[in-house]
Amino acid sequence: MAGLLVMLAVPARAAVSPEDLVGLWGNETQMTQPVAGRLVLDLRGAAGEAHIGGITAPVSQSGDDVRVALAVGLGTFRGHWSADRARVDGFWVQPPSALRSAYATPLTLTRSQPGVWMGTVQPQAERLSQYLKIERGANGALRAFLRNPEANLTRERWMTVALDGDSVTFGDPGRPRWQLHASYDEETGQLQVNWQGIGVFAFTKRDRANAIGFYASTPQAGTPAWRAPLTLGDGWGTDAPAPSGFDTKQLDALLARVLQSDDAGTPQVQSLLIAHRGKLVVERYFHGFDADQPHDSRSSGKTFAPLLVGLAMAQSKAFTPSTPLRDVLPAYRDAFGSDPRKARITVANLMTMTSGLACDDGDDKSPGNEDAMQSQQAQADWYRYTLALPMLREPGGDKAVYCSAGINLLGAVVAKATGAWLPDFFRRTVGDPLQMRDYHINLMPSGDAYLAGGIYMRPRDMLKLGQLYLDGGRWHGQRIVDAAWVEASTKHHSAFTPDHAYGYGWHLHTMTVAGHAYREYAAEGNGGQFVIVVPELELVVGIQAGNYGDFATWYKLQDLVPTFVIPALRRAR
Structure with a gap:
């Protein structure tokens, strides 16, 4: 009886109020690969061994080929001896995960002492960041949208919000059967969101200072100083925009447009790069991305x-x-x-x-x-x-x-x-000659x-694809691919629509600015991945964005070029 009275005395969990929920919530989950760090290839003695992260695996060799296969699901190294056997050039193959396929990452092992070669395995990071904005709509009811910079999981649709005790249910009016369930913990101030099939994520209240992936810039961007991009030893020469012929006031307008990204369904530009006459003159990153972070190229x-x-x-x-x-x-x-x-x-x-x-x-x-x-x-x-x-x-x-x-x-x-x-x-003919890395x-x-x-x-490396073709198949004067192949690849072979032609893997368009038609060709991908080449202006523009699955939004991002970039060159002339 006493136990029952104790149970009856436990207070019921307080119901969540709308005021508790209104605001910006965030969760960042970093998923690590099981193997990373220094890989040691030890061929001293009769039996070669490889060591990484406390794991030992045999080494197999056949001619110039070198292979190391860890236990199933942990990873593989595939390489080739250099002519002087001072290094092994190859790839680390990380196994598939719940979110991604298997990936191969360039890895070189260099000789550290007789019979021993070493290199650092840096597999692709798997980050899942989620930002949930909850506000009152025009009718006073709660509404919310979720932003996921890496994959745009919910396509940033506005969701309904229903409360029942400490339970919160998010619904999508366009998909009646779809729901996202959460519970509010008053003691910790956390919103526990259950993504079925993925996991339960603890969201906490955020502001601009600790929601870098949600906001385009932290702190809020003012009028920028248009300096030359950094020289990073990757082959790009750099210059400031003004000496390169750009009207920086027009670039200010471009930046202002890119920064308009706080609402649901707005363009989510994550990087913007401009090269002119072979030099990188504009390099800007947004929503937590930077120059060293590889970006999903999609198509x-x-x-x-x-x-x-x-x-x-x-x-x-x-x-x-x-x-x-x-x-x-x-x-x-x-x-x-x-x-x-x-x-x-x-x-x-x-x-x-x-x-x-x-x-x-x-x-x-x-x-x-x-x-x-x-x-x-x-x-x-x-x-x-x-x-x-x-x-x-x-x-x-x-x-x-x-x-x-x-x-x-x-x-x-x-x-x-x-x-x-x-x-x-790819590495031998494209990656290494174009000084690509990571x-x-x-x-x-x-x-x-x-x-x-x-x-x-x-x-920066994706932009080199456009520069390579603009320069007729050369990179820094070195012939990479035949000029005739570049010409054949960027000419009209077929068409999706009357104003959208296709070459060999290049999308062909015409951009009209102030009555002048500029021929351009572009690599294009889901979410807003563009490498745009305007030969007449010796111009290459790279845009990477996160509007995956939202064609109506991301496809218009290429309009930034005729609206802002080309006028910036024209006005400076």
């Missing part, structure tokens, strides 16, 4: 695929753009089936998105839709999956249909022609690179 990374094709074609001489795909990939001939149209698909058809395959990323019911391919479990070989798709039309023609699986299939062409693992070929290449279940986008790369 802007597709443009690397035709670049690799051009490099492989020059190296092997085994094919041309007009070569039928069936002749390039003899190991996959059985996947082509009996439809004679499929045998007529060429390498160029993949690069111009005119393959005729049942592959349309804009159609949720298309069997070749990127999400359909990546989510299915029956076929781990995504090349074979793509080749087995039915045909909908004759390959070729001017009509482009957006097909990630087709661009990815170019990886099979490159691998066959070069005999190389795609990350190795990038992460996403891998397919087969373990080779996925070429339809998604490489994580520093914005």
Whole structure:
């Protein structure tokens, strides 16, 4: 009886009031990889060993190849001896996680003493930051939106807020069955938000000083001093905007537009870079990003695929753009089936998105839709999956249909022609020559690179893709790719709409400013990932943003160039 009285005496948990909830809430979760730190390759003695993080693994060698495979799920090193055996150049392959696929990150082991080589494993960081803004709407009812800079999980839709005791339910009027549940802890002042399938996250009240990912700048930006970007030893020469020909007042207006990002559904620019005449003149980062943080390229990374094709074609001489795909990939001939149209698909058809395959990323019911391919479990070989798709039309023609699986299939062409693992070929022909660093290449279940986008790369390095093409295939005077390939890649081969043409992995547009039409070509990706080249002005603009899945918002970000950047050059003249 006494125990019952004690139980009855426990006060009920207080109901949460609207005043408790109004404001900005935040949670940052850093998810670490199981293995990181110094990797030691110890080949002293008869049996070679590798050591990292208290783990020991055997070393296997075959010719110039060096491999270290840790226990399942912990990671792998794949490398090659240098000619003098002073180093091992390769990649650390981190295993897939609940949020991401496997990634390959460049790693070089250097000789520290006879028989011992060392390097530091720095896997891609996995950060999940969430900011929940709760306010009273015009009708007095609570409403909220959630901002997730890394993936835009809820697309920043306004949500309804319902209270029941200490429970809080967030609803999406556009998706009646979708709900997000939370509970308010009065003692700790925390809002415990339950993302089903992901985890429970403790949100705390925030302001500008401790919600860096929510706000574009901390502290609130004033009128900037437009100094030259820093020289970071990555190949970029720098200059201040004014000496380079820019009207800084127009750049002030550009910055003011970018900073207008506090409300739901506003453009979330995370980096803005401008190069003019080969020098980096503007470099700005927002929402907690900086120059050293690799950014998700999404489909802007597709443009690397035709670049690799051009490099492989020059190296092997085994094919041309007009070569039928069936002749390039003899190991996959059985996947082509009996439809004679499929045998007529060429390498160029993949690069111009005119393959005729049942592959349309804009159609949720298309069997070749990127999400359909990546989510299915029956076929781990995504090349074979793509080749087995039915045909909908004759390959070729001017009509482009957006097909990630087709661009990815170019990886099979490159691998066959070069005999190389795609990350190795990328590093040797693109990454190292362009002085890129700290990038992460996403891998397919087969373990080779996925070429339809998604490489994580520093914005400064992504901008080099545009500068390389603007300079006719050269970087600092060094020939990287043939000038003829650059010209072929940036000319009209097909079109999505009358005013949106496509080359070999480059989107082609015309920007009109003050009655003058400027031809431009761009690498473009979901969320607002752009590398925009305006040849007439010797201009390359890089934009990275976080409006993933919100096409209507992110696609308009390229309008910043004709609205602000080009006028800044024109007015200074």
